[in-house]
Amino acid sequence: MNRDSKIKLSFLLTILLLTVFCFNTQVMHLGTLPLKKKIIVGETLDLGFESNKFLQALEVDIQPNNCSALRNSKLTLSDTAPIVTNPGKINLSLKLFGIIPLRNVTVDVVPEIKVIPGGQSIGVMLHSQGVMVVGLAxxxxxxxxxxxxxxxxxxxxxxxxxxxxxxxxxxxxxxxxxxxxxxxxxxxxxxxxxxxxxxxxxxxxxxxxxxxxxxxxGLLIRDSAAGVGTLTFYHPDSRIYGALGHVITDTESGKKIDLSDGRIFEASIQDIHPGKTGQPGEKIGMLQNANNLNGNILKNTPYGIFGEISKPIKNPYFKQLIPVALPSQVKEGPAEIITVLKGNTMERFKIKIEEVTRQSKPHGKGMIIKITDPKLLQVTGGIIQGMSGSPIIQYTNEGQPVLVGAVTHVFINDPTRGYGVLAEWMIEEMETLSKETGSILQKKRDVQTIGHHNAA
The missing domain is CATH 2.30.42.10 (PDZ domain)
Incomplete structure (x- = not known):
């Protein structure tokens, strides 16, 4: 074989190997890895791959090394995933044969946040900055x-x-x-x-x-808004709550209401108008004694309203605080929501999480849910107005309840189904408010940047 033939053969073999490598399903999965990922202290640093002979050629460079059972800062995807022991930022660099860079992933390692799930019906009273133009006449x-x-x-x-x-x-x-x-x-x-x-x-x-x-x-204006919703969670240490799961907008203009001030109060549900195809239902509520549940509204965001509650609240189903799930921990399958159908009595109802949107940054539509509970379907027809903010709870294999999200929207053409927001995005808004108010929550979850990381 002459020299030119050897060069051509080597070139063809190289192309063949690269083609086989690139079209391997596990390798193609590399392209779907988010540039940013968040995990909780004590979890394994697992990228979700199944080891095979192709991926054994991939090496993961970890900077810095804050994982247990790891003697150096390198491992292959065939190794056992290490446990992350300290909060901070980790830069993962995936390289072929330890030389050719393929993907960089920044991992935020954060302490676990625990909250009391909500489910209480609340009356919301909101005043805007100035007055909003809702029509011209x-x-x-x-x-x-x-x-x-x-x-x-x-x-x-x-x-x-x-x-x-x-x-x-x-x-x-x-x-x-x-x-x-x-x-x-x-x-x-x-x-x-x-x-x-x-x-x-x-x-x-x-x-x-x-x-x-x-x-x-020739102006039609509005200076305030009021309605009924549901409390999603309460964080006792900071006294901060989250509710609704979506932004409050003006009903006429559809624009976000820029907050001047506002309050939430406990609401008693007096009646239910069931939802039908093409016609959303609603809860009819009446404000109760402000001594039971009373709080201010400090933020009106795409992921709900947030503020401080004057005194602690309780949930009859959860005597202890429960963890908040990260987006990667939310699974498709059975779950439950907590909401009120009559008076102030909170009840649990079965639902199914049909689809989870894998999100590395905040977005309101994080999951599609379906009401499966016979009683809830009989009384409400599905998801109705006033149910927004109802906490969505899942259970781990060990039976641990976890707050994964909140009900936000109903499908007009199918009231048994709708959207939910991932709980983590509500927690991020709570953390931002915590910084602004100087609560102890931020001191608990502040992460110190360790080493370097690549910008997404």
Whole structure:
């Protein structure tokens, strides 16, 4: 065989080996590994591979070494996964033959967080920063002419009115008084408006409305929101709670309500309107004595509302705190939710987690759930309004209850099914609030960065 033939043969063999290697199902799994992963202290550093002859050629470089039963910072995927002993950040570098880099994964190692599951029905009262524009309407003057002063000035639905003529606006009545004053003086009003993250000024001239006998701008506004939801969890050490599992938006504009202040109170469920295909059901609640459950609202986020509760709460089904599952620990299969159907009585109901979306960063739709409990289906028809925030509990093989998420949305065309948010994303919001309030929670879960890691 001449030299050129040997070179061609070597090249073809190399291509063949690389093709076989790359199309091995376990190796293809490398591409699905998240760039970031989170595990709890005491867990194994397991990447979820089954060992085979191809993967024995892969070497994992661990920096730093804070794993037990590991004498050096290198191992192969055929080795027993080590146990992580200390909190911090670990950089995993997967290399072929210990030379060719294939994937870098950053692992956050955090202490376990435990909470008291919720399930209590709560009344939610929320006041926005300023007043929100939820509609624009025409104003007819004494001559029958139609005007829309606000629209013509450039104001849009979803804008938040912060100031009028330099004065802060918190209620609809404040705005009416200032508009009337300007109209009587035949002057425009200067309106400071928040649109997304920008503050804009508009000059709007009031028009005297013949129908209402008052000066108007052609605005429909709302200064507060109220409703019924469900408490998801309570963290006793910090006194912080999480509820709803989704953001509170204005019902007219669909925009997030920027929080000024708000409170939660215990609610008693008086009636249930069952859900039907194309028509969501709802809980009908009434606010109870504020001494039973009373808290403020400090954050309105995509993953729920958060604040502090004035005194500890209890759950009749869980006398002890239970762990919060990381996204990687949530499994498809049987689970249960806790919610109220009548009065203040919390009940447990069976559900099935049909699908879990593997998320390495926060997103509201973390799982698809299906109501399977006969009683809940009979009374509610499935998931209904007011059930948002109901905690989702799973049990480990050892029978340990774990908070994995919260009910958030119903499928309009199938009220027995809906979405849930992963509990970890609610915990991250709680940790952010803990930093802002200086609670002891953050001191417990703060992780010290050890070594280096690659940015995702």
């Amino acid at each position: 025409a104003v007819e003057d004494v001559h029958g002419r139609s005007f829309n002063p606000a629209r013509e000035a450039g104001i849009k639905i979803g804008d938040v009115l912060l100031k009028v003529n330099g004065k802060k606006i918190k209620t609809e009545n404040q705005l009416k008084d200032l508009v009337a004053q300007a109209g009587h003086n035949n002057k425009p009003v200067i309106m400071n408006v928040k649109r997304k993250n920008e503050e804009i000024s508009f000059k709007v001239t009031p028009v005297y409305c013949d129908e209402t006998k008052s000066y108007r701008l």
